[in-house]
Amino acid sequence: MKLHHFTIGVMALALTVSCVNDNESKTTSNATQEQKSDAKSHSDEIIISAEQAKNIGLAVKTIKPASYYGSIPVGGKIVEASGDERTVVASTSGIVSLNRQLTEGTRLNKGGTVMNISANNLQGGSPTRNARIAFETAKKDYERATKMVDDNIISKKEFNAIKAQYEAALVAYKALPDDGKGGVSIVAPISGYVKSCNVKDGDYVTVGQPMLSITQNKRLYLRAELPEKYYDMLDIISSATFKPSYSDTVYDLNKLNGRIVAVGKTTTASPGYIPITFEFNNAKGIMPGAFAEIWLQTSAGKEALAVPVSAITEEQGAYFVYIKTDASCYKKQEVKIGMTNGELTEIVDGLKGGEQVVTKGAVNVKLAASSNAIPAHNHNH
Numbered sequence: 001m002k003l004h005h006f007t008i009g010v011m012a013l014a015l016t017v018s019c020v021n022d023n024e025s026k027t028t029s030n031a032t033q034e035q036k037s038d039a040k041s042h043s044d045e046i047i048i049s050a051e052q053a054k055n056i057g058l059a060v061k062t063i064k065p066a067s068y069y070g071s072i073p074v075g076g077k078i079v080e081a082s083g084d085e086r087t088v089v090a091s092t093s094g095i096v097s098l099n100r101q102l103t104e105g106t107r108l109n110k111g112g113t114v115m116n117i118s119a120n121n122l123q124g125g126s127p128t129r130n131a132r133i134a135f136e137t138a139k140k141d142y143e144r145a146t147k148m149v150d151d152n153i154i155s156k157k158e159f160n161a162i163k164a165q166y167e168a169a170l171v172a173y174k175a176l177p178d179d180g181k182g183g184v185s186i187v188a189p190i191s192g193y194v195k196s197c198n199v200k201d202g203d204y205v206t207v208g209q210p211m212l213s214i215t216q217n218k219r220l221y222l223r224a225e226l227p228e229k230y231y232d233m234l235d236i237i238s239s240a241t242f243k244p245s246y247s248d249t250v251y252d253l254n255k256l257n258g259r260i261v262a263v264g265k266t267t268t269a270s271p272g273y274i275p276i277t278f279e280f281n282n283a284k285g286i287m288p289g290a291f292a293e294i295w296l297q298t299s300a301g302k303e304a305l306a307v308p309v310s311a312i313t314e315e316q317g318a319y320f321v322y323i324k325t326d327a328s329c330y331k332k333q334e335v336k337i338g339m340t341n342g343e344l345t346e347i348v349d350g351l352k353g354g355e356q357v358v359t360k361g362a363v364n365v366k367l368a369a370s371s372n373a374i375p376a377h378n379h380n381h
Contacts, residue, residue: 046322046330046369053328059360060324061308065353068304071241071295071341072233076224078244080288081279084219085195088212090205092184094119102197108188108214115212117205118183135173142166192216217282221261222253224294225273234263239297240278241342244290250309250342256280295341305351306344311359312337313366321347322365324356330365 048058094117100106108114141162149159195213205211222242226234239258243250253259258280266274276296312335313320323331335350351357358365 045325046332046365047328048330048365048368049328053361056364057361058358058364060356061359063305063307063347063351063353063355063357065303065305068302068306068344068346069238069341070298070302071339072226072230072237072298073340074224074226074294074296076222076242076292076294078242078286078288078290078292079221079223080195080215080217081219081221084192084216086189086192086214087210088114088186088189088214090117090207090209090211091186092117092119093206094183094204096199096201096203096205096211097183098199098201102194102212104194104196106194108192108194110188110191112188113185114188115186115199116183117186120183131169131173135169138162138166138169186211188214190214190216215288217288219279220282220286220288222258222278222280222292222294224276224278224296226276226296228272228274231274233298234274234276236299237276237296238299240294241297242292242294243342244285244287244292246287246290247285249285251283251286252343253278253280256283293342297341304338305347305353307347307351307357308359309340309343309345311357311362312345313362320366321351322358322362324358330358332366332369 048056097116097118099113099115102114142165145154145159145162148154149156192214193216195215197212199205199211222240224240226237237260239253239260241250241252258278260276261279262275262277264275307321311321313322319335319337321333321335323333325331333350333355336348338346338348340346
């Protein structure tokens, strides 16, 4: 009997120990599962301290629904506006002598002498001096004839012929500029920049020959080529943004006092395109003659979420933004994009509004996410 009770006691003790071990195992398993779950929940988080964010130039903006205008992406070109350019022509014939080196972009002031034209060493001499001599001779003949016709020494017909010669000599003399020892001075008619110089030291020019082109560049034209399939949208095109081919900067015509000055009624030399011309104030960094990527803005606005183009990154055809979740934590968020105007891109899906989105430095956050040197996540949730 004692042996039987002892056996039962041992079995009971073993069962108790087994239960304890099972409970401990379940507790450990649950803890491990929670850790795995917690780790999984933080696996898409990117840790960047406030100091690191400042060093790499991160900028964050709260995204909210706002009025967003549709846009039509087209190509085009930046050209000089009419009226802002002047051509300097030779006012007399002779040899050119430049006062300074005139290269493209040289700054000129209105009234400043840019070159001289001299015929002193040419056969026939200076046209101005010759014209002056002819004028003075004709003037003396006219004064003499005036007295003679009064005394009936010459006929009225002879007097009129002499008078006509005098008036023609006067016009010819006044039309020619004064020439000094260095010849005729050619001055800049406007302040601006040399666009092109067609002559060099020692060249011979004739009256009326183009020598210099000066541009003020105060106003410029943006000429967009609209595919004819968008013909029905011509009436709602109100403005544009554009990015020159040599730069990543996007310019907004609304901020440059821009306006539409012409809309083509027929297609251009390139079949299938309608020209639309905008005029706007020149700004630093805009170079006339350059091609540009253009987004024509339509007046059909709508309420939408939009982020700066710089906020979006791409991976294998998918688009992502980075959301700041707290002081040092960022999350990668996939989005679907809509239209863009070069500055802002419409977000069709992936954001609800109110998120703090990285608008500058998104590429740096992307690099940080793929780096092995990211600090461990250790803050509590």
